[in-house]
Amino acid sequence: MMSKVAASAFLSRNNELGNLQQSCIRILSFCESNSSRIGLHIHCPVIKLGLLENLDLCNNLLSLYLKTDALCNARKLFDEMPHRTVFAWTVVISAYTKSQEFVSALSLFDEMMASGTFPNEFTFSSVIRSCTGLRDFNYGARVHGSVVKTGFEGNSVIRSSLTDLYSKCGKLKEARELFNSLQNADTISWTMMISSLVEARKWREALQFYSEMVEAGVPPNEFTFVKLLGASSFLGLEFGQMIHSNLIVRGIPLNVVLKTSLVDFYSRFSKMEDFVRVLNSTGDQDVFLWTSVVSGFVRNLKTKEAVGTFLEMRGLGLQPNNFTYSAILSLCSSVRALDLGKHIHSQTIKVGLEESTDVGNALVDMYMKCSASEVEALRVFRSMISPNVVSWTTLILGLVDHGFEQDCFGLLMEMVTQGVDPNVVTLSGVLRACSKLRLLRQVLEIHGYLLRRHMDGEIIVGNSLVDAYASSSKVDYAWNLARSMGRRDIITYTIFVTRLNELGKHGMALSVISHMCADGVGMDQFSLPGLISASANLGALETGKHLHCYSAKSGFSGAVSVLNSLVDMYSKCGSLEDANKAFEEIATPDVVSWNGLVSGLASNGCISSALSAFEEMRIKGTEPDSVTFLILLSACSNGRLTEMGLQYFRAMKEIHNIEPQIEHYVHLVGILGRAGRLEEATEIIETMQLKPNALIFKTLLRACRYHGNLSLGEDMANRGLALAPFDPAFYILLADLYDESGRPELAQKTRNLMNEKGLSKKLSKSTVEVQGKVHSFVSEDVTTVEKTNGIYAEIESIKYEIERSGSSYRGNENASFHSAKQAVVFGFLYASPKAPVHVVKNKILCKDCHDFVSNLTRLVDKNITIRDGDQVHVFKNGECSCKRDETSFVLP
Known part of the structure; x- marks a missing residue:
């Protein structure tokens, strides 16, 4: 009797469980994509009652989770299932792919194959x-092999995916070979191939492929044209207009997706009339289209319209x-609309977009x-929940621009530690920081x-590396790196020119x-x-004129x-007319x-004209900067305009709110020193807030x-040598001061x-351009036959002619063959008769x-220009633009 009761109870329970399972399956089949809570309510009894063996129930529950984007719950259920069909494996892998969790998808596929x-x-x-x-080609190739082995190679969907x-x-x-093997390739397959070519930046090939598609009788759809318009954005306006015409001829409905692409295309070429015409052509509108319109106005800097x-x-x-x-x-x-930016920031918070990474x-x-x-930028960044590579890169580039180069390296380490891999733009920004700081070790590490x-292999990285190495004076290394690059562009060469100029x-x-x-x-x-x-800087006027042309x-x-x-070039070569x-x-x-004009006039000895140009600059509304005042102070020093120089120095802070830097104080001391006001110059050094250099x-x-003040001179030499013990100029100036003060010992x-x-005087070097080539000379240079076969003899011959002319010039034996004389005479001998000489x-x-x-220009009708530092000496008819200020020269 008991056994019948037990059997009856067992059968009754089995029937109830069976009915429950069927009920659950029916409920799950009717659930919509927003019914994930129902899935959880069913999942619990499935586990408690041990119903995981029912594959239909589990598969339906799995489908519901994936339908409601509850991928985490779906994976949990999947891992609990004792038996998994190919359906279960496939839907979870597909869900990972759809969610762009590609690594998880491939990892699960590996488990599937192992099972x-x-x-x-x-x-x-x-x-x-x-x-x-x-973009994992190696893994994809292995999957292709499995496709062939399992006999699915002929499947058109798989072939399209492999293509x-x-x-x-x-x-x-x-x-292309895979695509050609497709039988009866449809619009989707052709469009996918066009899309791939566009993404690979093969824009012309994409348009050619479209021509083949038309010839094959396959009708393009709106997505085909969207891709073609994307390619046309890089090829030119006429290509996009042709695609637009094709679109109209084929009668493709101008839906909101196509309108968005056309608006984006025309805005890229600043064709705002066409841009607006497309926008108003139909009533179809959505947030993406309006966003494209806003972006179009932004791209063209149409602030009010945007x-x-x-x-x-x-x-x-x-x-x-x-x-x-x-x-x-x-x-x-x-x-640079900060106030508007702050207002938009507050709006993003109100609408709940403060957590958006974009x-x-x-x-x-x-x-x-x-x-x-x-x-503020750091505050926003630190409040971001999931900063991506763009976030980190934007912050790093901003810090470089703000002068916080040193902080970039810590941020780069923090970025990597948090699992965000830097891209080429990130590393280019960090390399720019290295360039500014001259940090060779960090350059090598990067x-x-x-x-x-x-x-x-990326050109942006190659250019950044070239710049970083060249900035660290590793010019040969930078050059070898540039030559090894697959492609060099104008930026590569501009970097080289800039850095080589900086290095002299x-x-x-x-x-x-x-x-x-x-x-x-x-x-x-x-x-x-x-x-x-x-x-x-070379005085190469002929080359400069060619570049001008x-x-x-x-x-x-x-x-x-x-x-x-x-x-600047014409001024430095003494050609003020061309400079003007x-x-x-x-x-x-x-x-x-304006700084270039004022500096050019001042360096050529036209001090009053330079100061007049400065006043004209102010009248016309251009505000001077710190460089302007360096030029003015230098002009006042060369022109012995002591009071004027003092006025300009005071005006910096009082009128123009420019804080004087150490360079301005150097010029101020020079102005007072030339005027013999040595006590005032000393007081400036003692009282200025900046540390003397x-x-x-x-x-x-x-x-x-110059003024013969031995005691103060000794003090200045001692204090200067304490800062720069290996600067030979202090020893030379002090020794000359001792000689002139009667202290030869x-x-x-x-x-x-x-x-x-082990210190020595800086080698005197002069350059002169002759017929487009720059020649260099060093004092007492006897290194080449070309120079010794005639130049020294010609110098002596000219000295003799000068003496014969009745000039008081007799020449100093110690300066007989100085580099400036050699360069001048070389130019005089080998330049064309009418060409001026620039040294x-x-x-x-x-x-x-x-x-x-x-005296040479008194004997011959020849203009000779010599630039030494900031001073340009223009010699003509025995006169010089510097007006023979004795303090402009050094003794031979």
Whole structure:
């Protein structure tokens, strides 16, 4: 009797469980995508009652979780299932792929293969899409092998997925072969191939593929045209207009997706009329279209239109999304509208977008570019929940721009520690910090990281490395690196020109032109100023004129940066008329333009004209900067305008709110020193708030030597040597002061001490350009036959002719063959008869050389220019533009 009762109870329970299972399956089949709570209510009894053996129930529950985007719960259920069908494996792998969790998808596929479950065509399709998402060609190739082994190679969906994988991994030849093997390829397959070519930046090939698609009789759809418009954005306006015409001819409905693409395309070419016409062509509108309109106005810096569209969008009841807010914040960054940026920031908080990574990135960029402080940007960044590589990169680049280069290295380490891999832009920013700080060790470390990650092939990284090495004076290393790059562009060469000029290697900077020509890289408005500057510093007027002609022919002669460099070049070569012409061509001179004009006039001895130009600058509304006052103080020093110099120094702070730097104090001490007001100059040094440097002591020591103040001179020499013990100029100036004060024994002792320290006078070097080539000369140079076969003899011959002419000049034997004389005579002998001679000397011109050249221009009808430092001596008819100020020279 008991056994019958037990059997009956057992059967009854089984029937109840069976009914429960069937009920659960029916409930799950009716659940919608927003019913994840029902899934949880069913999941609990499934576990408690041990129903996990029911595959239908588990699969239905699994489907519900995935339908409701509850991937975490789905994986939990999947791991609990004792038996898993290919369906279960496939739906979870597919869900990971759909959620772009590609690594998890491939990891689960590995588990599936290890379990012995054979994948089907849907499994393979999802796995291949994950490989495509990761750009993992090696894994994808292995999956392709499995596809072939399991007999799914003929499946059109899998073939399309493999085609997409190969093309997006750069294997375009193989992708094309796979595509050609497709039988009756449909619109989706053709569009996928076009999309892959666009993504691979093969824009012309994408358009060619479209032509083949049309010839094959396969009709394109709206998504095909979206991809083609994307390619046209890089090819040119006429290509996009052709695609637009095709779209109309084929009668493709202008839905909101196509409108968005067309609006984006026309805005990229600033075709605002077409942009608006497309927008108003149909009534279809959504938030993405309006965002594209806002972005279009932002791209063209149409501030009022962008903000107006943003407000109109909200007025129509369309809630701007994270991309809309990011676009407006980008506008704020571009036009430096901090107040508007702050207002948009508050709006993002109100609508709950403060946690959006895109909005956070735009806010960091806005605050970095618009605010004088980095505090707000850091606050936004630290409040971000999931900062991505763009977030970190934006912060690092902003800190470099704000002068916090040292902080970038700590941020880079923190970024890597948090599992965010830096990209090429991040590392380029950090390399820029290395360039500013001259940190060679960090450059080497980053270079090693790039090599290990195979990221060194990107041109942006190559250029940053070249800049970093060149900034650290490793020019040869930088050059070898540049030559090893697969492609060099104008930025590569502009970097070289800039850094070589900074290192004083102006001849090498000009040699870059031949390498640019060999690479087919033309000069532009960014490289030309550096090359013209190199010509200016070498006194290479002929080369500078050729560059001027090139700029005019190439359409860059109107660029302010090019004209500024021409003003500087002509001024340094003593051609003030040409310098003035270049200045007059500047439509709106900036402070750099005016500084160049004032400096050029002052250095050529036109002190009153220079000061007049400064007053004109102020009248026309250009505010002077600290460089302007350096030029003015130097002009007052050279012109012996002591009181005027003192007035300008006071005006810096009192009128223009510019805090004097140590360089300004050096010039002030020079002005007072030349005027013999040594006590006042000493008081300036003692009372200024800045710490004195060696140069300011050297400047006053030079004045003490000129005025014969031995005690003060000794004090200045001692204090200067305490800061710069290996600067030979202090020993030379002090020894000369001892000689002129009647203390030859102390002079000799000073020179002996200098020799014991292994110090020597800076080698006197002069350069002159003859027929486009720059020639260098050093004092007592007998290194080449070309120079010794005639130049020394010609110098003696000229001295003899000068004496015969009745001049009082007799020449100093110690200065017989100074480098300036050699360069002048070489130019005189070998330059064309009508060409002026331009010499650049690395030291102050001595009195003997000055008198020699002055007398030479009295004998011959030849203009000779010598630049020593900031002073330009223009010799003509026995006169010099410097008006023979004795303090401008040194003794031979």
